[in-house]
Amino acid sequence: xxxxxxxxxxxxxxxxxxxxxxxxxxxxxxxxxxxxxxxxxxxxxxxxxxxxxxxxxxxxxxxxxxxxxxxxxxxxxxxxxxxxxxxxxxxxxxxxxxxxxxxxxxxxxxxxxxxxxxxxxxxxxxxxxxxxxxxxxxxxxxxxxxxxxxxxxxxxxxxxxxxxxxxxxxxxxxxxxxxxxxxxxxxxxxxxxxxxxxxxxxxxxxxxxxxxxxxxxxxxxxxxxxxxxxxxxxxxxxxxxxxxxxx
Amino acid sequence: xxxxxxxxxxxxxxxxxxxxxxxxxxxxxxxxxxxxxxxxxxxxxxxxxxxxxxxxxxxxxxxxxxxxxxxxxxxxxxxxxxxxxxxxxxxxxxxxxxxxxxxxxxxxxxxxxxxxxxxxxxxxxxxxxxxxxxxxxxxxxxxxxxxxxxxxxxxxxxxxxxxxxxxxxxxxxxxxxxxxxxxxxxxxxxxxxxxxxxxxxxxxxxxxxxxxxxxxxxxxxxxxxxxxxxxxxxxxxxxxxxxxxxx
DNA sequence: CAGTGGTCTAGACCACCCT
DNA sequence: GGGTGGTCTAGACCACTGG
Numbered sequence: 001x002x003x004x005x006x007x008x009x010x011x012x013x014x015x016x017x018x019x020x021x022x023x024x025x026x027x028x029x030x031x032x033x034x035x036x037x038x039x040x041x042x043x044x045x046x047x048x049x050x051x052x053x054x055x056x057x058x059x060x061x062x063x064x065x066x067x068x069x070x071x072x073x074x075x076x077x078x079x080x081x082x083x084x085x086x087x088x089x090x091x092x093x094x095x096x097x098x099x100x101x102x103x104x105x106x107x108x109x110x111x112x113x114x115x116x117x118x119x120x121x122x123x124x125x126x127x128x129x130x131x132x133x134x135x136x137x138x139x140x141x142x143x144x145x146x147x148x149x150x151x152x153x154x155x156x157x158x159x160x161x162x163x164x165x166x167x168x169x170x171x172x173x174x175x176x177x178x179x180x181x182x183x184x185x186x187x188x189x190x191x192x193x194x195x196x197x198x199x200x201x202x203x204x205x206x207x208x209x210x211x212x213x214x215x216x217x218x219x220x221x222x223x224x225x226x227x228x229x230x231x232x233x234x235x236x237x238x239x240x241x242x243x244x245x246x247x
Numbered sequence: 248x249x250x251x252x253x254x255x256x257x258x259x260x261x262x263x264x265x266x267x268x269x270x271x272x273x274x275x276x277x278x279x280x281x282x283x284x285x286x287x288x289x290x291x292x293x294x295x296x297x298x299x300x301x302x303x304x305x306x307x308x309x310x311x312x313x314x315x316x317x318x319x320x321x322x323x324x325x326x327x328x329x330x331x332x333x334x335x336x337x338x339x340x341x342x343x344x345x346x347x348x349x350x351x352x353x354x355x356x357x358x359x360x361x362x363x364x365x366x367x368x369x370x371x372x373x374x375x376x377x378x379x380x381x382x383x384x385x386x387x388x389x390x391x392x393x394x395x396x397x398x399x400x401x402x403x404x405x406x407x408x409x410x411x412x413x414x415x416x417x418x419x420x421x422x423x424x425x426x427x428x429x430x431x432x433x434x435x436x437x438x439x440x441x442x443x444x445x446x447x448x449x450x451x452x453x454x455x456x457x458x459x460x461x462x463x464x465x466x467x468x469x470x471x472x473x474x475x476x477x478x479x480x481x482x483x484x485x486x487x488x489x490x491x492x493x494x
Numbered sequence: 495c496a497g498t499g500g501t502c503t504a505g506a507c508c509a510c511c512c513t
Numbered sequence: 514g515g516g517t518g519g520t521c522t523a524g525a526c527c528a529c530t531g532g
Contacts, residue, residue, distance in 0.1 A: 236439030
């Protein structure tokens with residue numbers, strides 16, 4: 001059996017992994033916040049007692065994971081959720097021409113509910129825990145395109161209200177980040193085809209029984225903590241879900 | 248306007264990019280074939296007249312792109328399509344339990360056709376060019392799961408026959424690689440929901456009008472050369488398409 | 495101009511694999 | 514043991530940014 005140190009890294013782990021872990025710890029603790037600059041590589045090397053090359057290797061990995069961003073001549077910054085970034089990273093729906101356009105969002109419903117077994121299992125919480133449930137309708141060019149049923153644990157988003165959601169300046173993930181210090185770093189999506197029921201048909205202005213793309217998205221933060229469970233129903237008559245695989 | 252050198256890289260490009268380009272050129276030319284070992288980093292440094300660190304940076308990127316694989320103590324190897332690799336990299340369908348199982352494949356049809364405008368545009372060839380069209384049916388536990396309509400340019404796969412396809416030892420991508428020196432490096436997939444027509448209903452043993460996941464996959468090789476266009480129709484009653492996004 | 499990240503070098507030492 | 518990739522260092526120089 002492998003020995004594991006308190007940090008969660010194997011004993012004798014590379015120095016740069018230790019540095020990376022320490023940087024992530026500072027990010028998680030809020031020492032450096034989204035959008036802010038972090039110390040220069042030289043200073044980080046001094047702080048952790050390693051050479052610049054070792055800091056670079058740690059930062060390289062965090063940049064590859066889109067947690068940090070380097071700007072030559074300016075410095076290294078903590079990645080921040082912005083509208084453009086959201087559209088680039090997490091919004092996978094494109095038009096038939098391959099063009100990506102972010103839709104207009106209308107909040108349809110906001111409620112406090114209790115997690116059923118499926119939700120609880122996916123979110124890693126106890127069945128019966130309190131959740132907020134939001135329903136959004138997304139439209140492009142005035143035509144409904146997507147219905148999102150979004151579930152977030154109340155515990156992570158205390159005192160969230162429909163007004164807060166409705167009046168947010170940017171995307172929902174920006175709201176999570178700015179108002180609740182919850183950083184969405186990664187998503188897992190599971191897709192299937194389904195048929196529109198009456199509610200979806202009405203919201204999406206399609207016939208009952210029309211084919212829809214059903215996406216179950218789990219959004220994760222540091223340490224793979226699940227922060228949001230989202231069911232999206234997409235009318236793919238004139239739009240598609242795009243995915244790329246680099247072997 | 249930026250100046251571009253003959254190699255396609257901007258003038259004054261980093262040395263390691265030039266090294267990377269030269270390594271890829273050797274891969275494309277077949278100097279090092281899939282599964283084979285390439286020269287050690289020390290030898291590559293001597294060959295290209297750069298330090299080991301620079302070679303490492305070039306190889307790092309090719310490893311990140313899954314074109315090369317490093318094995319500590321053994322050497323660096325050209326990535327080869329194997330069954331496991333295919334399942335890991337390109338087969339995105341998982342069971343409801345999250346388990347990935349590769350299906351049994353039956354060739355249903357094999358024909359020579361001419362590219363229509365849509366196929367030609369996606370494959371980057373002329374309308375009317377000759378294509379092979381293969382139809383596969385994939386089943387798990389004896390139940391039909393996926394129908395694949397596969398189109399490849401005859402030019403890239405001379406003298407391909409149904410027998411060659413039927414008697415291949417591994418996956419289709421292994422056949423491309425081993426018999427035609429065509430390496431699939433990357434795929435782009437576009438997903439939508441559709442309804443089963445009579446042919447699909449019959450092949451997948453579902454009702455006409457059942458919802459299916461329709462995947463249009465474009466497989467690409469070096470220089471983003473399109474090598475295969477594949478329409479997959481998936482019965483997602485008990486399986487899902489899985490995608491992950493790292494912010 | 496000073497400070498930052500980006501590139502490149504040269505070499506040391508380690509862990510690992512094969513023979 | 515000899516060769517390989519993996520880590521780490523120390524320093525030089527370049528390109529870019531901002532004041």
